[in-house]
Each structure stands twice: as C-alpha cells, then as structure tokens.
Amino acid sequence: MPTPSLDALPIRRLTLRDLTACADLSEDRGWPREEHKWGLLLAAGRGHGVDAPDGGLAAACVVTEYGPRERPSLAAVGMVLVAERHSRQGLGRRLMRHVLEEAGTTPLTLHATPLGRPLYEELGFKVTGQAEMVRGHFVPSGRPDVLTRTATADDLPALLRLDEEVFGMDRTHIVTRLPAFADQLRVAEEDGRIIGYAAAWPNMHTHVVGPLIARDTATAQALIASLAAHTNRPLRTDIDVRHRELLDWVKARGLAPVAFNAVMTHGITELPGDWSRRFAPVTVAAS
Secondary structure, eight states, rough: OOOOOOGSSSSEOOOOOGHHHHHHHHHHHOOOOOOHHHHHHHHHHHEEEEEEETTSSEEEEEEEEESOOSSOOOEEEEEEOOGGGGTTTHHHHHHHHHHHHHHHOOEEEEEEEETTTHHHHHTOOEEEEEEEEEEEEOOOOOOOOSSEEEGGGGGGGHHHHHHHHHHSOOOOOHTTTHHHHEEEEEEEEEETTTEEEEEEEEETTTTEEEEESSSSSHHHHHHHHHHTTOOOEEEEEEETTTHHHHHHHTTTOOOOOEEEEEEEEEEEEEEOOOOEEEOSSSSSTOO
C-alpha cells in the first residue's frame, strides 16, 4: 500500500494514553523526554497530534485554556513538535492552523524559540515580551527578610484568589494540580496574609521553579531561596526579562543564562493580569 501523504493524515485529540508517544517525540527532536510535564499538560490542557504512518507521532502540540470553560479568555500553546523525519514539510504550520481554527476568537499566547518564531509570525502572532531561561545550582547568600513556609491545604483558597488576581483569569485547573505535580509548594507571608507563592517541580535532573508569583522582588527572592534550600538539584526557571533585578540576583547566586524565548500573542496586544507580580510561569508550554 502507498504511504499516505502528510496532508492526508488526520489531526486527532491526544490523551494521557499518548504520554509515552509524546515523550518519544520530544526525544526525537533532541529535547528531554519530560514525561512528568507532558502528564500535566495532557491532563490540564488539550493535546493535538498527527499519527505517523511508520508509527509514533509525526507532530503534536498542547493547548491550555484559561477563564470560563465555555468561553475561555486565553489559550496557551506549547510543545509544538514535528518529528525530525517529517520536518520541513508543512506539518507544524498545518497543526498551528488547526489550533487557530479551533480557538476561534479566543486570544492565544506562546513562548517561541528563535527557530519557531518565523512560523508564528507568519501566522499572525506578535512579539509582546521575552523570557530568559536560567539554570544552575543556587548558592545561598544571607538570610531573606520575607517569611516563607510550606503551603498547606488550608492555603488553597487564598492561593487561587491571589493567582487569579495576578494572572488575570482563573486557572484553578492548574493551581489545584500543583500539590501533586510539584515536589515543593511554598508561600510567602506577611502579617498572616499570603503575598506570594512558588512551586518547584521535577524535570529530568533539575527542579523547575514555576509558577513564581510575588508581591515584589524581595518576596520572589525569598521564595526561590526557600525552594533551593530544600533540594540538591540544579534549579531552572524562565523569568520575564522586565524583572531585571531578580535576574541579576539569581545569576549572582549560580544560575547561568541558557536561552531567550519570545513571548508572543495572537488576538491581543498584551497579556492580562499584573506582570509586575508575575515572575515566572508554571512552564513556558502553558505560559
């Protein structure tokens, strides 16, 4: 039988049953397998994929929606991958056009690598910001002035309120998964009021710090330091470049620059919420 053309292959919905195939696709492109992250994205978001004629996935991506379920306010696109053997044949463009068509009037956002950015620009995405990835073993210095502690179940309502206020829309389906997804979930407090929170979740040999939401830079620093104090792994995080003071601080304490990603949007000129308190995402794949 002749092999069907890529254009003829249907785009289907991915589920948690596709987790291994998604991780295989990541590995095929030289990315880490990141099965733990794929698990979160496929559970909290909606995966789209194309099955390869010779087995596995030819392409995949995940869309995570925020706001009211029946009328999302924003959708984040992530993990847009095409298998090496099927690359440069228009499959990524076709997958993204499918995402745009499904989104309708819902605004979209994504973090683009320099390699992917031209495609997104061609599809109408605009650069609205930038994030810098840093990684390394954190070297403590001094004692933070802000009190932090491990989050408890009783903190969840306050965390959800703070998160929605800072992020600009409801993302209960992400925040409520953090206690099981992350190895650490910590809050910063002042006079009994939560003024920030952060998680550290395992990704291959590192702990990724995200989300990181804080009243100010000092609070963000205290949360990072407290997470670092409870792990022997290198830390990795993606910090909005407008938070120059925090970036300089983590670099002075052992985290080195790895890469820059462009923050892009489609259908809106800037992201909602309060960027001054939003320091790092859960993962750039879910913005």
